[in-house]
Amino acid sequence: MSLTGTPFLLTSVALLIVAIVLPLALWSRVGGPRLMRGLARLVMLLFAQITAVTLVFVLVNNANNLYGTWDDLLGTGSHVEAARDLGPDGMGGKQIKDVPKQLQTFRPADDPVVGSGVRMTDLKGRISGVNGEVYIWLPPQYDDPAYRDRKFPVVELLPGYPGSSKSWLGSLKAGEQLRPLMRSGQIKPFILVAPRTNILNGADTGCVNIPGKANADSWLTVDVRRMVIDNFRAGDTPDSWALAGYSAGAHCATKLALAHPDRYRAAVALSGYNDPAIEPDSLAGKDPRLRVESNPLHILKSANAAGKPPRTALYVSGASGDGYQAGIGLRQLAQQPTTVTVRLLSGTGGHTTEVWKNQVPEVFRWLGQRLTA
Template sequence: MSLTGTPFFAAAIVLTAVAVLLPLLLWSRARGPAAVRVAIRASMVVFAQVTAIALVFTGVNREMDFYTSWGDLFGTDGYVTAAPDLGPDGLGGKKAEQVKAEPKVHQAFEAVDGVGGRVEQTELDGKVSGVKGDVLVWLPPQYDDPAFKDKEFPVVELIPGIPGTGKSWFQGLKAHEILEPLMKSGKVQPFILVSPRTMLLGNADTGCANIPGKVNADSWFSVDVRKMVTDNFRATDQARTWGVAGYSAGAYCAAKLAIAHPDRYSAAVSLSGYNDPGQEPSSLVAQDPRMRLAHNLKNVLKTAPKPPAVSLWMSGSEQDGYLSALDLKALAQSPTQVHAEKVPGGHNLDTWSKQLPQTFEWLSKAVKNP
């Protein structure tokens, strides 16, 4: 039975209703010694609490898509098929031109249940990263317009928080529903939106890093997913035509990918992010003090061979991203640009969703048309 399916949700509703009715019908009918009666009544109370919590979790998860399967929830799905040491550039000894020149892999796409619009999904077998996972793609309204039949489009890669799936940006934040009218009106340029699987090792946060022997998450996002897009859609691999955006743990990832790979991205949006990966309790990067320091965004920026030519939009409340943005802005040297935006609201989807018009108007200037 699917975790997000209607049958499971209906079963949760029925069990919760039963749990409410049981004490009403059986509370005074409990028989036996006092200890037995107390145990029976306590069991009914616990059963009611468990079913109520399960119903709330199921309802919220169906709406926000934090977990799309039982394997996601319990961390039993295998998305990492190999994790060799791919070197500092994540290409495994290849040159970017060699990866680009490899034969195109044409993917089969299908509509995504419960999302609507033009969101489609494919299962990508990452040849460089050794990651195999789902990738969601949304095409702007102009993509199939005959007037744009020869046009290539800029791309924004969308990274959710932990827990979260590719559907979180579309079903939780409603990104495509918010941005489509803005693209039609010309306030936001028409972007291809791409949201890859982020949870690759159960509920652990990979920090979008390459960790030899465990996972090559960086190469999954910045190499394999990018090539899939350019192989299958009218998009280029030029950094100036690519942006990346994320919220929470995904915000950290977005900023890090842009800073570390100015040859692949020109801009990043970080919503309620942070600089220190240790702020995410499940961070794999933070388990090693040296790796944690190396992957701190301030250190990533300071140790770059030269100031990366990227623009960063970093927003959040004072204790939820804004102070981190100010710290990074103080370190940035031209041509790196950091915009720090203090916003009201909490660490939640509603706060991030409300920022999409402003941040994508900014991306429309920071990311160039092919």
């Protein structure tokens, strides 16, 4: 039974009803010695507590897509086959143009929460050594004969931690919100790509390559990116690619876009941060060297010092103390051609999916002005 499916939700509701009715019906009818009666009543109370907590968890998880599968929740899944040292460019001595095409088989998404028309595939990362599901949402123009010779810009969607690859299409309703806006021409058509980012049990990779643990950077910026280009009419230049994330995913989007201006032109960061150590489970934040090197402020400062400020456009939004200051710090360092747009959120409801959901149309309008096919 799927963790996020309707059957599990209905089962949880049914068990809670039983847990409430059971003591009401049997409390005074429990027989036997006094000790046994007490134990039986205690078991009924515990059962009621457990089912109530379970239902609350299911409702919160379904609303926020924190855990996509039982393996994610229980920490029993494995998504890393190898984590060799791939060097500073994350390619292990190879060139992207020399990597053979990786044609995939796609199937309808396994959870209706992501909306209609979404397809998915199980990708084995040939460079990163990471395996995971990738969801693909195609714009309404993709199958229009008038666009048959057109390539489309692409946005990789990154959740927070913990977070499911379904979150942008599920909790944030990105596809559902964007489809009518793209169809009417109010927003440029994009291909949306939602890859797995939760690849290690009980740990946030910080979207970095860590030899011996996981090559999360190469998974997102090489394997997933190349797979999309190989299988869809997707643009293959940096001007056609962007990243968007919230919370821990916002940190990743900013960090990856600044570190790889040869792969991405823009990034959207919603309620994010610069210092990876802000996330207690971040492996990058626990490593003194990686904590510095994966901080977007350090990446930008180093590029500026080398006389190579990246041609990267950043959109950073957040409340005071929840992402806004991170954007201000980046804007203060930005040198042309780097640009940083910062938006202060106030009275929006905190660090929640509802806040990020409401920003989807705005950030995609902004992306439409920066990306080309």
